[in-house]
Amino acid sequence: MIWLSVVGFLVAALAAGLIVRWGRGHASVYGDAMPQRFHLGDVPRLGGAALLVGMALSWGLGIWQTTLWGDPGSLKLGAWAWAWLVVLLPAALGGIAEDVTQRLSVRYRLTLTAASGGLAVGLLGLALPSVGWPWLDAVLATAPWLGVAIVVLAVAGLPHAFNIIDGYNGLAGMVALIVCLALAHVALQVGDRALAALLVSTAAATAGFLVWNYPRGMLFAGDGGAYVWGVVIAMASISLVQRNTDVSPWFPMLLLIYPVWETVFSIYRKAVRGVSPGVADALHFHQLIYRRIVRGVFHDDESRRVLMRNNRTSPYLWGFTLLTVVPAVLFWNNTPLLMAFCGLFVISYVMAYMAIVRFKVPHWLRR
Secondary structure (H helix, E strand, O other): OHHHHHHHHHHHHHHHHHHHHHOHHHHHHOOOOOOOOOOOOOOOOOHHHHHHHHHHHHHHHHHHHHHHHOOHHHOOOOOHHHHHHHHHHHHHHHHHHHHHHOOOOHHHHHHHHHHHHHHHHHHHOOOOOOOOOHHHHHHHHHOHHHHHHHHHHHHHHHHHHHHHHOOOOOHHHHHHHHHHHHHHHHHHHOOOHHHHHHHHHHHHHHHHHHHHHOOOOOOOOHHHHHHHHHHHHHHHHHHHHHHOOOOOOHHHHHHOHHHHHHHHHHHHHHHHOOOOOOOOOOOOHHHHHHHHOOOOOOOOOHHHHHHHHHHHHHHHHHHHHHHHHHHHHHOOOOHHHHHHHHHHHHHHHHHHHHHHHOOOOOHHHHO
Protein backbone atom coordinates (compact mmCIF):
# COMPACT_ATOMS: atom_id res chain seq x y z
CA MET A 1 0.00 0.00 0.00
CA ILE A 2 2.85 2.37 0.83
CA TRP A 3 4.69 1.94 -2.45
CA LEU A 4 1.46 2.40 -4.41
CA SER A 5 0.98 5.70 -2.58
CA VAL A 6 4.53 6.77 -3.41
CA VAL A 7 3.89 6.03 -7.09
CA GLY A 8 0.60 7.95 -7.03
CA PHE A 9 2.25 10.96 -5.37
CA LEU A 10 5.25 11.08 -7.70
CA VAL A 11 3.27 10.55 -10.91
CA ALA A 12 0.64 13.15 -9.99
CA ALA A 13 3.31 15.67 -8.96
CA LEU A 14 5.27 15.09 -12.18
CA ALA A 15 2.15 15.32 -14.36
CA ALA A 16 1.08 18.49 -12.55
CA GLY A 17 4.54 19.99 -13.08
CA LEU A 18 4.36 19.27 -16.81
CA ILE A 19 0.93 20.91 -16.97
CA VAL A 20 2.26 23.99 -15.16
CA ARG A 21 5.16 24.13 -17.64
CA TRP A 22 3.21 23.55 -20.85
CA GLY A 23 -0.44 24.28 -20.06
CA ARG A 24 -0.32 27.97 -19.24
CA GLY A 25 -1.37 28.89 -22.76
CA HIS A 26 -4.82 27.36 -22.21
CA ALA A 27 -5.41 29.19 -18.92
CA SER A 28 -6.49 32.44 -20.55
CA VAL A 29 -9.80 30.82 -21.51
CA TYR A 30 -11.00 31.40 -17.94
CA GLY A 31 -12.31 34.97 -18.04
CA ASP A 32 -11.54 37.73 -15.54
CA ALA A 33 -15.25 38.49 -15.09
CA MET A 34 -16.02 35.20 -13.31
CA PRO A 35 -17.50 36.02 -9.85
CA GLN A 36 -15.70 33.08 -8.22
CA ARG A 37 -12.28 34.20 -9.49
CA PHE A 38 -9.99 35.22 -6.62
CA HIS A 39 -6.58 35.26 -8.29
CA LEU A 40 -4.65 37.32 -10.79
CA GLY A 41 -2.97 36.03 -13.92
CA ASP A 42 -3.54 32.93 -16.03
CA VAL A 43 -3.32 29.67 -14.09
CA PRO A 44 -3.89 26.22 -15.68
CA ARG A 45 -7.03 24.46 -14.43
CA LEU A 46 -6.01 20.94 -15.41
CA GLY A 47 -5.04 19.58 -12.00
CA GLY A 48 -7.78 16.98 -12.43
CA ALA A 49 -5.82 15.45 -15.31
CA ALA A 50 -2.75 15.06 -13.10
CA LEU A 51 -4.88 13.51 -10.35
CA LEU A 52 -6.45 11.06 -12.79
CA VAL A 53 -3.09 9.96 -14.20
CA GLY A 54 -1.56 9.47 -10.75
CA MET A 55 -4.53 7.53 -9.42
CA ALA A 56 -4.95 5.38 -12.54
CA LEU A 57 -1.30 4.33 -12.58
CA SER A 58 -1.27 3.64 -8.85
CA TRP A 59 -4.47 1.57 -8.97
CA GLY A 60 -3.28 -0.25 -12.08
CA LEU A 61 0.00 -1.22 -10.44
CA GLY A 62 -1.94 -2.49 -7.43
CA ILE A 63 -4.06 -4.71 -9.67
CA TRP A 64 -0.97 -5.92 -11.53
CA GLN A 65 0.81 -6.64 -8.26
CA THR A 66 -2.14 -8.67 -6.97
CA THR A 67 -2.49 -10.60 -10.24
CA LEU A 68 1.22 -11.32 -10.68
CA TRP A 69 2.29 -12.04 -7.11
CA GLY A 70 -0.89 -13.49 -5.66
CA ASP A 71 -2.23 -10.73 -3.46
CA PRO A 72 0.77 -9.58 -1.40
CA GLY A 73 -0.22 -7.84 1.82
CA SER A 74 -3.88 -8.94 1.41
CA LEU A 75 -4.75 -5.92 -0.73
CA LYS A 76 -7.22 -7.97 -2.83
CA LEU A 77 -7.15 -5.42 -5.65
CA GLY A 78 -8.72 -7.60 -8.31
CA ALA A 79 -9.98 -6.68 -11.74
CA TRP A 80 -13.02 -5.08 -10.07
CA ALA A 81 -10.82 -2.04 -9.36
CA TRP A 82 -10.73 -1.35 -13.12
CA ALA A 83 -14.50 -0.88 -12.90
CA TRP A 84 -13.87 2.03 -10.51
CA LEU A 85 -11.88 3.76 -13.23
CA VAL A 86 -14.61 3.08 -15.79
CA VAL A 87 -17.19 4.60 -13.44
CA LEU A 88 -14.94 7.61 -12.85
CA LEU A 89 -14.24 8.42 -16.50
CA PRO A 90 -17.52 10.10 -17.63
CA ALA A 91 -17.47 12.63 -14.81
CA ALA A 92 -13.70 13.19 -14.86
CA LEU A 93 -13.43 13.61 -18.64
CA GLY A 94 -16.47 15.89 -18.64
CA GLY A 95 -14.89 18.09 -15.99
CA ILE A 96 -11.57 18.21 -17.84
CA ALA A 97 -13.37 19.09 -21.08
CA GLU A 98 -15.02 22.00 -19.27
CA ASP A 99 -11.65 23.14 -17.91
CA VAL A 100 -10.17 23.17 -21.41
CA THR A 101 -13.08 24.73 -23.31
CA GLN A 102 -15.26 26.52 -20.72
CA ARG A 103 -18.20 25.59 -22.96
CA LEU A 104 -19.79 22.60 -21.21
CA SER A 105 -22.98 23.72 -19.49
CA VAL A 106 -23.96 22.70 -15.98
CA ARG A 107 -26.72 20.51 -17.40
CA TYR A 108 -24.29 18.43 -19.47
CA ARG A 109 -21.82 18.13 -16.60
CA LEU A 110 -24.57 17.01 -14.25
CA THR A 111 -25.65 14.45 -16.85
CA LEU A 112 -22.10 13.08 -17.00
CA THR A 113 -21.78 12.78 -13.23
CA ALA A 114 -25.20 11.09 -13.16
CA ALA A 115 -23.86 8.69 -15.81
CA SER A 116 -21.04 7.84 -13.41
CA GLY A 117 -23.68 7.21 -10.76
CA GLY A 118 -25.57 4.87 -13.07
CA LEU A 119 -22.37 3.00 -13.90
CA ALA A 120 -21.60 2.68 -10.19
CA VAL A 121 -24.91 0.89 -9.74
CA GLY A 122 -24.63 -1.20 -12.89
CA LEU A 123 -20.96 -2.21 -12.77
CA LEU A 124 -20.24 -2.19 -9.04
CA GLY A 125 -23.68 -3.06 -7.69
CA LEU A 126 -23.58 -0.15 -5.26
CA ALA A 127 -26.67 0.34 -3.15
CA LEU A 128 -27.48 1.89 0.19
CA PRO A 129 -28.62 -0.89 2.55
CA SER A 130 -29.40 1.31 5.54
CA VAL A 131 -29.68 4.93 6.65
CA GLY A 132 -29.77 4.39 10.40
CA TRP A 133 -33.47 5.10 10.88
CA PRO A 134 -35.51 1.89 11.46
CA TRP A 135 -38.66 3.15 9.74
CA LEU A 136 -36.69 4.36 6.68
CA ASP A 137 -34.65 1.15 6.62
CA ALA A 138 -37.93 -0.73 6.39
CA VAL A 139 -38.90 1.41 3.39
CA LEU A 140 -35.53 0.66 1.77
CA ALA A 141 -36.11 -3.05 2.31
CA THR A 142 -39.47 -2.93 0.52
CA ALA A 143 -38.35 -0.46 -2.16
CA PRO A 144 -34.68 -1.21 -3.00
CA TRP A 145 -34.86 1.16 -5.97
CA LEU A 146 -34.85 4.01 -3.44
CA GLY A 147 -31.40 2.95 -2.21
CA VAL A 148 -30.21 2.83 -5.83
CA ALA A 149 -31.59 6.33 -6.44
CA ILE A 150 -29.73 7.63 -3.39
CA VAL A 151 -26.48 6.13 -4.73
CA VAL A 152 -26.94 7.81 -8.12
CA LEU A 153 -27.77 11.10 -6.40
CA ALA A 154 -24.69 10.86 -4.17
CA VAL A 155 -22.29 10.03 -7.02
CA ALA A 156 -23.86 12.69 -9.24
CA GLY A 157 -24.05 15.40 -6.58
CA LEU A 158 -20.87 15.14 -4.52
CA PRO A 159 -18.57 16.13 -7.44
CA HIS A 160 -20.48 19.40 -7.75
CA ALA A 161 -20.29 19.90 -3.98
CA PHE A 162 -16.49 19.67 -4.17
CA ASN A 163 -16.56 22.03 -7.13
CA ILE A 164 -18.42 24.59 -5.02
CA ILE A 165 -15.83 24.59 -2.23
CA ASP A 166 -12.94 24.64 -4.71
CA GLY A 167 -12.40 28.37 -4.40
CA TYR A 168 -8.97 28.93 -2.87
CA ASN A 169 -5.52 27.40 -2.99
CA GLY A 170 -5.46 24.11 -1.11
CA LEU A 171 -9.08 24.23 0.10
CA ALA A 172 -10.87 21.44 -1.78
CA GLY A 173 -7.66 19.44 -2.19
CA MET A 174 -6.90 19.35 1.52
CA VAL A 175 -10.53 18.57 2.39
CA ALA A 176 -10.44 15.66 -0.09
CA LEU A 177 -7.12 14.42 1.32
CA ILE A 178 -8.41 14.54 4.92
CA VAL A 179 -11.65 12.76 4.00
CA CYS A 180 -9.82 10.04 2.03
CA LEU A 181 -7.49 9.33 4.93
CA ALA A 182 -10.39 9.25 7.40
CA LEU A 183 -12.28 6.77 5.20
CA ALA A 184 -9.10 4.69 4.79
CA HIS A 185 -8.57 4.63 8.57
CA VAL A 186 -12.02 3.21 9.22
CA ALA A 187 -11.66 0.80 6.28
CA LEU A 188 -8.54 -0.58 7.94
CA GLN A 189 -10.37 -0.76 11.25
CA VAL A 190 -12.91 -3.15 9.72
CA GLY A 191 -10.32 -5.06 7.66
CA ASP A 192 -11.21 -3.67 4.23
CA ARG A 193 -7.63 -3.27 2.96
CA ALA A 194 -8.58 -3.09 -0.73
CA LEU A 195 -10.76 -0.04 -0.21
CA ALA A 196 -8.14 1.50 2.06
CA ALA A 197 -5.49 1.03 -0.66
CA LEU A 198 -7.61 2.88 -3.24
CA LEU A 199 -8.27 5.72 -0.81
CA VAL A 200 -4.68 6.10 0.35
CA SER A 201 -3.52 6.16 -3.28
CA THR A 202 -6.10 8.85 -4.02
CA ALA A 203 -4.88 10.87 -1.04
CA ALA A 204 -1.27 10.48 -2.23
CA ALA A 205 -2.13 11.67 -5.75
CA THR A 206 -3.95 14.61 -4.19
CA ALA A 207 -0.83 15.45 -2.18
CA GLY A 208 1.16 15.41 -5.42
CA PHE A 209 -1.25 17.95 -6.89
CA LEU A 210 -1.09 20.10 -3.75
CA VAL A 211 2.66 20.50 -4.22
CA TRP A 212 1.79 22.84 -7.10
CA ASN A 213 -1.51 24.18 -5.77
CA TYR A 214 -0.65 25.33 -2.25
CA PRO A 215 0.49 27.87 -1.28
CA ARG A 216 1.50 29.51 -4.58
CA GLY A 217 -1.49 28.47 -6.70
CA MET A 218 0.50 27.49 -9.79
CA LEU A 219 -2.14 24.90 -10.78
CA PHE A 220 -5.86 24.62 -10.03
CA ALA A 221 -7.87 21.41 -9.73
CA GLY A 222 -10.64 22.73 -11.95
CA ASP A 223 -13.91 20.92 -12.51
CA GLY A 224 -11.99 17.77 -13.45
CA GLY A 225 -10.24 17.60 -10.08
CA ALA A 226 -13.41 18.29 -8.12
CA TYR A 227 -15.27 15.60 -10.06
CA VAL A 228 -12.49 13.04 -9.51
CA TRP A 229 -12.59 13.66 -5.76
CA GLY A 230 -16.37 13.67 -5.61
CA VAL A 231 -16.93 10.44 -7.54
CA VAL A 232 -14.17 8.47 -5.79
CA ILE A 233 -15.16 9.62 -2.31
CA ALA A 234 -18.87 9.00 -2.98
CA MET A 235 -18.18 5.46 -4.24
CA ALA A 236 -15.81 4.75 -1.34
CA SER A 237 -18.31 6.02 1.23
CA ILE A 238 -21.14 3.88 -0.12
CA SER A 239 -18.89 0.84 -0.58
CA LEU A 240 -17.59 1.11 2.98
CA VAL A 241 -21.10 1.13 4.42
CA GLN A 242 -22.40 -1.53 2.04
CA ARG A 243 -19.53 -3.97 2.60
CA ASN A 244 -19.13 -3.42 6.33
CA THR A 245 -22.32 -3.36 8.37
CA ASP A 246 -20.46 -2.19 11.49
CA VAL A 247 -19.87 1.21 9.85
CA SER A 248 -22.71 3.67 10.40
CA PRO A 249 -24.10 5.29 7.23
CA TRP A 250 -23.85 8.58 9.11
CA PHE A 251 -20.05 8.27 9.33
CA PRO A 252 -19.43 9.38 5.72
CA MET A 253 -22.30 11.84 6.06
CA LEU A 254 -20.54 13.61 8.94
CA LEU A 255 -17.21 13.46 7.11
CA LEU A 256 -18.76 15.22 4.10
CA ILE A 257 -21.24 17.47 5.84
CA TYR A 258 -19.24 20.62 4.99
CA PRO A 259 -19.34 20.35 1.17
CA VAL A 260 -22.80 18.75 1.25
CA TRP A 261 -24.36 21.43 3.44
CA GLU A 262 -22.54 24.19 1.55
CA THR A 263 -24.29 22.92 -1.58
CA VAL A 264 -27.72 22.59 0.05
CA PHE A 265 -27.47 26.04 1.65
CA SER A 266 -26.29 27.55 -1.63
CA ILE A 267 -29.30 26.11 -3.47
CA TYR A 268 -31.61 27.46 -0.73
CA ARG A 269 -30.26 31.02 -0.70
CA LYS A 270 -30.31 31.20 -4.51
CA ALA A 271 -33.87 29.88 -4.61
CA VAL A 272 -34.94 32.55 -2.11
CA ARG A 273 -33.48 35.21 -4.41
CA GLY A 274 -35.07 33.63 -7.49
CA VAL A 275 -31.69 32.68 -8.99
CA SER A 276 -30.91 29.39 -10.72
CA PRO A 277 -28.71 27.06 -8.61
CA GLY A 278 -26.38 26.72 -11.60
CA VAL A 279 -25.48 30.43 -11.61
CA ALA A 280 -22.10 31.11 -9.99
CA ASP A 281 -21.85 33.77 -7.30
CA ALA A 282 -19.40 34.99 -4.66
CA LEU A 283 -21.47 34.39 -1.52
CA HIS A 284 -20.22 30.96 -0.45
CA PHE A 285 -18.91 30.53 3.08
CA HIS A 286 -15.24 30.44 2.04
CA GLN A 287 -15.69 33.57 -0.06
CA LEU A 288 -17.19 35.47 2.87
CA ILE A 289 -14.27 34.40 5.05
CA TYR A 290 -11.92 35.76 2.39
CA ARG A 291 -13.71 39.11 2.32
CA ARG A 292 -14.69 39.63 5.94
CA ILE A 293 -12.07 37.82 8.03
CA VAL A 294 -8.81 37.46 6.09
CA ARG A 295 -7.40 40.94 6.55
CA GLY A 296 -4.14 42.67 7.34
CA VAL A 297 -2.20 41.57 4.24
CA PHE A 298 -0.72 44.64 2.61
CA HIS A 299 1.81 44.60 -0.22
CA ASP A 300 2.57 47.03 -2.97
CA ASP A 301 2.31 44.25 -5.53
CA GLU A 302 -1.41 43.58 -6.05
CA SER A 303 -0.92 40.03 -7.32
CA ARG A 304 1.13 39.16 -4.23
CA ARG A 305 -1.53 40.68 -1.98
CA VAL A 306 -4.29 38.62 -3.61
CA LEU A 307 -2.16 35.48 -3.41
CA MET A 308 -1.42 35.99 0.29
CA ARG A 309 -5.09 36.53 1.13
CA ASN A 310 -6.00 33.49 -0.94
CA ASN A 311 -3.49 31.35 0.97
CA ARG A 312 -4.68 32.54 4.37
CA THR A 313 -8.31 31.65 3.66
CA SER A 314 -7.99 27.86 3.33
CA PRO A 315 -6.65 27.08 6.84
CA TYR A 316 -9.85 28.51 8.36
CA LEU A 317 -11.86 25.95 6.40
CA TRP A 318 -9.39 23.13 7.13
CA GLY A 319 -10.05 23.70 10.81
CA PHE A 320 -13.78 23.82 10.13
CA THR A 321 -13.52 20.46 8.37
CA LEU A 322 -11.56 18.87 11.21
CA LEU A 323 -14.38 19.80 13.60
CA THR A 324 -16.48 17.18 11.80
CA VAL A 325 -13.77 14.70 10.76
CA VAL A 326 -12.44 14.13 14.29
CA PRO A 327 -15.78 13.10 15.86
CA ALA A 328 -16.63 11.08 12.74
CA VAL A 329 -13.44 9.03 13.07
CA LEU A 330 -13.87 8.63 16.83
CA PHE A 331 -17.52 7.50 16.67
CA TRP A 332 -17.73 5.86 13.24
CA ASN A 333 -20.12 3.11 14.48
CA ASN A 334 -22.36 5.26 16.72
CA THR A 335 -25.28 6.41 14.57
CA PRO A 336 -27.16 8.58 17.13
CA LEU A 337 -24.01 10.50 18.06
CA LEU A 338 -23.00 11.00 14.43
CA MET A 339 -26.47 12.33 13.64
CA ALA A 340 -26.21 14.73 16.56
CA PHE A 341 -22.87 16.05 15.31
CA CYS A 342 -24.37 16.55 11.83
CA GLY A 343 -27.16 18.63 13.33
CA LEU A 344 -24.67 20.60 15.41
CA PHE A 345 -22.62 21.38 12.32
CA VAL A 346 -25.65 22.64 10.40
CA ILE A 347 -26.62 24.95 13.26
CA SER A 348 -23.04 26.18 13.69
CA TYR A 349 -22.68 26.80 9.95
CA VAL A 350 -25.84 28.88 9.69
CA MET A 351 -24.95 30.89 12.81
CA ALA A 352 -21.41 31.52 11.55
CA TYR A 353 -22.66 32.48 8.09
CA MET A 354 -25.16 34.97 9.51
CA ALA A 355 -22.57 36.41 11.87
CA ILE A 356 -20.12 37.01 9.01
CA VAL A 357 -22.82 38.55 6.81
CA ARG A 358 -23.76 40.93 9.64
CA PHE A 359 -20.11 41.79 10.38
CA LYS A 360 -20.37 40.23 13.84
CA VAL A 361 -17.13 38.28 13.61
CA PRO A 362 -15.19 37.62 16.83
CA HIS A 363 -12.06 39.74 17.03
CA TRP A 364 -9.77 36.74 17.51
CA LEU A 365 -10.82 35.32 14.14
CA ARG A 366 -9.55 38.42 12.35
CA ARG A 367 -5.95 37.86 13.46
